[in-house]
Amino acid sequence: MSRFTRRVLAMARKEVLHVRRDPRMTWLAIGMPVLLVLIFGFGVRFDLDRLPVAWVDLDGTRGSDALREELFVSGEIVLAEVCPEVECAERALRANRAIAAFVVPAGAEEDRTRGNPVTLQLLVDGSDGTVANAVLANAEALAAGAAMASAPQAGSWQQAAGSRSPRSLIATVIRYNPRGESAMFLLPGTIAYVLALVSVLLTALAIAREWERGSMEQLFSTTVGGLEIVLGKLLPYLLLGMFDVLLVLSVGASVFALPFRGSLPLVGVASILFLVGMLGQGLLISIVTRSQMLATQLGAFSAVLPSLLLSGFLFPVENLPWPLYWLSMIVPARFHVGLLRGALLKGSGWSDHWLDLLGLAAYATLTVVASAATFRRRVA
């Protein structure tokens, strides 16, 4: 064997040993691809399935009931609630209890028996583009199933092409995002996602850096305590995060004409809670891993995947299979994305999002307490 070959093989053999001994490599090369395929395979579903739709019956006849049964028979849509008037449906949309609402106009039955065309209105929540698109795409199928045709309501941006001459019509109205701009429904999710990633990474490095440098030992010999260190490290990043929130909203408003229809204090409080939770997550990772490199990787991974896939950012949470759906309950981004969409686009208020606020507060408390507790144990 020539010297050259021997050296090449020696380098290769050594590299194999390195890879085998580094659990991160194994994770990267084997674990993560499998996990991602599973998550994406199960989690990413753009099809319409079990989506909650409200029913507003302004006519109140047995004909409307029959129509309702026909439309909901497939199971692709599920009856969320029955509303006496449109205002109730709007509230349901704002509070995320329904993603669309059928409105049966008064006098519909009468028109039908007389042979006049009946227009059934379908209000769609445009703040979640994926859902809206799915509903629109299936409106025709729904209509056909109920022997109707589907077309956008006159005056809305979608002009129907090739509509038949129907007996009845489903007219779709996209609420909250009439022009259907992707930026509108992507931006709130983007804000949450970016904040999550940045805050986790900021704090993940904060403590790991002190461990690596050795300055942690020096701190321990002074009289400063564990909780003091945790809070002291968290505060500047919290302020930085709040500044980021304002920055991102401003850019959204000025460049993409992102509206702000809801309550500013609500967004403020929610953002603070969200930031504390994510900063705390980063701190916890930092305390546990003690190495900057590992902290960065773990931080990015734990912030990116859930915020991207389990938060409702790209596709609806309701569509996730049960295990992932329950998992999304402990992802703070899930609460924040819904809240931001509501507050920015739908003009929803405190009462619509009390559950989201509770979730954010719980997560924030959990991570800060866990950080302080783990920290104290690490001292020895």
Add this chain to the structure above:
Amino acid sequence: MIPALEIDALVRRFGATDALRGVSVTVAKGELFGLVGPDGAGKTTAIRCCAGLMDPDGGAVRVFGEDPRTEKARERLGLMPQRYALYGDLSVDENLRFFGDLFDVPPDAYAQRRARLLDLTRLAPFTDRRAEHLSGGMYKKLALACALLHSPDLLLLDEPTNGVDPVSRRELWTLLGELVAGGTAVLVSTPYMDEAERCHRVAVLDHGRILAVGDPSEIARGADSFESAFLRIVEAEA
């Protein structure tokens, strides 16, 4: 007789800093030569130039008459660097095997030398232990073993006893003494003034220049320690 190592008016700069300002040293076969000086004196730079890892900006280095950057010179040269000499996540044996392959040591020679080196360094019971789990002294001894696998005629060591416990330090120096008695030429750099006394000859290096060369006892004559002598010499230059 060609000296094992010849450093001739060596100059090396890093940007605006002159790390070495015309250093000249000769090390003969079987000589234990110490390069003694404080942090920043230029010791590591000098050793790296001797190992062919750095190009001189002026002057020359010759290893048995050859340029250290050639393969011919490198075959006769062993280097024990100050840091990152070994692979932490590889075991003692895996490290040895890797360097053996790298230096193209023939298999039977390798088996023989490996056994002897493990014996000398007392690392035989730890062949499966990862390098990162070795104590400071053991780590350095392993680094030395890896540098000796190809039986070099000239050994360069950069601060081999930094942070090492006193027992291992004594053992390392004993090993060096035995190597030298067997004919190997050794150039050792050290910041520890008291280690100067363990060498045949020393050169005192400060700020890139040699302030004194010769027998350590000669240099320390009249002072109560080599360190006092060093300070006296440095003060005289200032």
Add this chain to the structure above:
Amino acid sequence: MKTIVVERLRRTFGTFVAVDDVSFEVEQGEIFGFLGANGAGKTTTIRMIIGALPPTSGDATVAGFSVAREPREVKRRVGYVSQRFSLYPDLTVRQNLSFFGGAYGVWGKALDDRIEQVVSEVDLQGRLDELTGELPGGIRQRVALGAALLHAPPIVLLDEPTAGVDPRSRRRFWDLIRTLAAAGTTVLVTTHHLDEAEHCARVGLMVEGRLVALDTPAGLARTWVPGRMFRVEGTAAHRAIPSLRARREVVEVEPFGATLHVRTGEETDLDEVRSWLDPDAGVARVMQIRPSLEDVFLAVAGRGDP
């Protein structure tokens, strides 16, 4: 007065006994040296003494407070300079001092006054606004010492303080320590530089968790390396080893790099040793030397573990 009284201090980590029944006392204003191989239990013992690690059993009274029961009080009275230069390199000297002063609970005007005092004590005049990371090692260590003195502790603990520091700065640093001690501060030092340990009034040596020797440097030499010691230099000094070892007056011959250390009984003198050595065998010089703490260390720790 004894500022530190250590009584049967013990610390285990699972089944591993890091510190095994260590007891000693340190007087006020004394410079006390702590020696031992890595893993011998030095660092663990120190951590317990400064109140950063609770003992498994036993106790130490530091400046009147128990490390087991009142660690926070102990911490307030100890200044600790750790091994790894743990100042923040991207802060200025002043900022580092302010931060550590705050961490020790010294604020406002009191802090400003103390910074001024400390700067003069450790000789950092004119350097307050320099970036710590850009200072040479010796000066950085003075900043670290200064930071540990801000809360005027009666006890200062230095863990390998002069690692990587040039000889000149090392001398100055030890002058500072001696001044501190003379003024009444008790100083505990751990170091690998055995020649520095000679500056200490007393030295304690730890091996495998136990304190096996405690005395003045001279006393330790007398106990552990009795007799006389000679250094043999020359290009072929090693060849003389077998013949020297054969002599009954010779207790031990240790290779010391390229030289030899020969230990004999009290009665042997230099001329006698010279007469044993064949001048043609490449022996250049023979002289009598004082046994160093390294010799003591080796005698105490023995051939130890690798």
